[in-house]
């Protein structure tokens with residue numbers, strides 16, 4: 001993710017990208033795919049709702065548990081075997097494919113690095129709060145009931161996809177956590193709409209951590225070796241202009257697209273109609289390798305074409321984003337960080353690696369019942385271990401790293 005890139009960029013930044021005047025000039029690329037605003041989603045099999053007698057997906061942690069029980073016990077795939085459904089399954093080391101990413105949110109805001117920056121510029125470290133413990137207890141209860149498949153914490157993506165991509169009476173998985181369903185489903189087996197995003201569950205909170213303004217990466221820096229830095233600047237600067245960004249997403253009007261008087265996906269009039277079959281890879285637009293200032297008005301300028309719903313996943317991603325939007329909480333963690341203190345950057349890198357690994361492994365042990373989340377001494381041992389690993393120092397470093405103090 002962006003954080004690791006930022007460390008690398010910062011370290012390199014002191015060398016070839018520092019210009020003779022001592023400044024560093026870089027250009028960015030952003031991606032305003034609305035499904036990227038919040039990645040902590042759960043996807044459910046829509047055709048199974050009716051099969052198990054539900055009018056709508058569950059809305060609270062309690063209902064979610066009942067929903068998983070019904071998937072397990074009511075022959076959701078209709079093949080006469082009540083033992084072949086898997087209520088919830090994810091996989092190990094995927095992008096938000098651990099059920100905690102979604103299931104923690106009614107109790108405490110989940111972010112992949114276990115903290116967020118509050119409106120008051122405070123670091124809120126989530127994975128040590130009483131609310132976090134409640135969330136773990138809830139997930140551990142689902143696991144103890146057999147509702148979360150054990151393989152979730154061990155298997156890889158390929159194994160998961162082989163189980164997921166079955167349809168009709170062979171279908172097995174009722175719900176799965178993931179940032180984006182298109183990364184997992186095989187559209188030769190099922191449609192984009194077989195699984196849809198479930199709204200955040202309502203507990204003490206109904207929330208999902210989000211970034212605003214798109215996903216940022218740095219692309220295009222002018223090095224000190226550049227012979228014509230002013231010309232290079234003009235070209236890169238053009239690419240992040242309104243006109244350049246249109247070109248970055250859609251190519252050239254009259255060559256790759258034409259504007260038509262129809263409604264677009266963004267909901268306004270005047271839409272892009274492609275005149276070529278595929279922009280990527282034939283024309284290499286929107287490739288992520290040159291600067292671009294993407295906006296939703298540009299990104300979703302395409303013709304609202306109902307006939308492509310089954311082949312173009314933009315519809316389902318927009319729908320997923322709309323399901324989550326009302327519950328967004330800004331985590332305030334920037335994709336790009338400029339921190340000039342090398343020691344702080346190194347300390348944050350080292351702490352985040354060891355502390356995140358410990359939290360992930362130990363929280364999984366709590367969920368799987370190998371440690372008892374309801375035992376005060378086991379919870380205290382977890383907190384004590386984090387302190388002995390330097391958690392308080394890590395949090396202090398984060399204030400400097402983000403320039404909050």
Ligand SMILES: [Ca+2]
Pocket residue numbers: 075076077078079080081082083084085
């Ligand atoms: Ca069955």
